[in-house]
Amino acid sequence: MPCVDSCVRVDLRTVSFDVPPQEILTKDSVTVSVDAVVYYRIKEPLNAVIKIANYR
Template sequence: MVVVEDSHPQSSANTGHVPLETDRDPNGLIHTIAVVGSIILVVITFPISIFLCFKIVQEYERAVIFRLGRLRSGGPRGPGLFFILPCIDDYTNVDLRTVSFDVPPQEVMSKDSVTLHVDAVVYYRVNSPQMAINNVSNYR
């Protein structure tokens, strides 16, 4: 007879964890009703709605999808073909290429009172499309 002991006391059934309201159903009843209604709408208007449901994202882009204002799990979609539900899904394309733009010429006064003309170029690239959309109001 082999006896196996649990070395992690927190993993036992008597941890005292009380389920919160968010643990039960993170989406809610309204979310489920809206998704089912949107699916019914797609089925009823099938030939026309097929052009609204499938979206294509290029190799250098990613799509961040929101369903009823909440970020969909699974991260950004792309590249390629993906499916959205009309009326409840909203998506934003994020360009992953390096973007450059010119800063207008500036005049700067140095310590020894010499006027300098400074011209600049700014380069940026998005590494995380989800963070760019959610954490910055206008990342561009």
């Protein structure tokens, strides 16, 4: 139905983003700086749009 349906573009490429560095304290009271990069790719675009509020 034209008045109810909407078109959503979903990027199917692998996307990466940086996680800001975090300082954590280990069991033996040593401060360690941790840095990370997260990669994700959408395999089922219909489920990403329908079942998840904000997939990004």
